Amino acid sequence: MMSGPKRKFRLVSKERLLKSxxxxxxxxxxxxxxxxxxxxxxxxxxxxxxxxxxxxxPKRTRQQAHRLLEHNTLWLLKPKEKTxxxxxxxxxxxxxxxxALPKVIGPLYWExxxxxxxxxxxxxxxRRVADWIKAxxxxxxxxxxxxxxxxxxxxxxxxxxxxxxxxxxxGNTQKL
Numbered sequence: 001m002m003s004g005p006k007r008k009f010r011l012v013s014k015e016r017l018l019k020s021x022x023x024x025x026x027x028x029x030x031x032x033x034x035x036x037x038x039x040x041x042x043x044x045x046x047x048x049x050x051x052x053x054x055x056x057x058p059k060r061t062r063q064q065a066h067r068l069l070e071h072n073t074l075w076l077l078k079p080k081e082k083t084x085x086x087x088x089x090x091x092x093x094x095x096x097x098x099x100a101l102p103k104v105i106g107p108l109y110w111e112x113x114x115x116x117x118x119x120x121x122x123x124x125x126x127r128r129v130a131d132w133i134k135a136x137x138x139x140x141x142x143x144x145x146x147x148x149x150x151x152x153x154x155x156x157x158x159x160x161x162x163x164x165x166x167x168x169x170x171g172n173t174q175k176l
Contacts, residue, residue, distance in 0.1 A: 009038040011068055012075040036065035037074050093159060097169060100153040105133060108147055130166035 011034055097105075109132060113123040122128065136144030137159050148157050 008077040009034050009074050010077050011037055011072040014071060014073050033061065033065050033068060034074070036061050037069055037072075093156070093161070094169065096153055096156055097159075100148065100151070100156060104147050104151050104153055105144065108136075108144055109133070112143075126167060126170045130163055130170055133170075134161070134163055134166050 109129065110123070112132075133144070136142045137148070137156060139145065140158055145157050148154055
């Protein structure tokens with residue numbers, strides 16, 4: 001078990017680090033050896049504690065990690081930062097679209113397709129629906145944008161998403 005949340009270590013080549021300052025993962029580095037190397041260094045880096053599954057690692061792996069530490073150094077990796085706002089905004093847009101499909105987008109789509117005399121099979125083509133929604137939402141002043149502004153889904157107005165986003169979203173739902 002690692003001490004602290006999301007602390008990950010990686011064995012890095014000392015020689016390459018000293019020569020060019022570039023971090024290059026050791027060729028023998030894998031997740032288990034990295035954890036054991038952190039265990040060998042112990043609290044020097046605030047390393048890995050000898051508890052849980054780590055305590056069950058074989059002695060041979062510990063010896064291998066000790067040998068690897070002669071030519072490599074242990075580097076603390078920084079976790080990738082995920083902005084909560086970015087994740088939240090994507091989920092919010094997806095949820096809003098899923099709620100707007102049966103209430104605003106679907107009825108407008110059906111109305112337009114009936115006016116044009118397009119049959120049910122053609123109208124239910126995911127590609128056609130995705131194209132229509134994308135064009136309607138991204139175009140300021142379109143009928144779809146006006147309807148969204150007059151509804152509780154005004155955050156979707158002029159939402160800029162790729163065609164594939166709409167296509168995948170429509171593939172995951174049967175709301176239309």
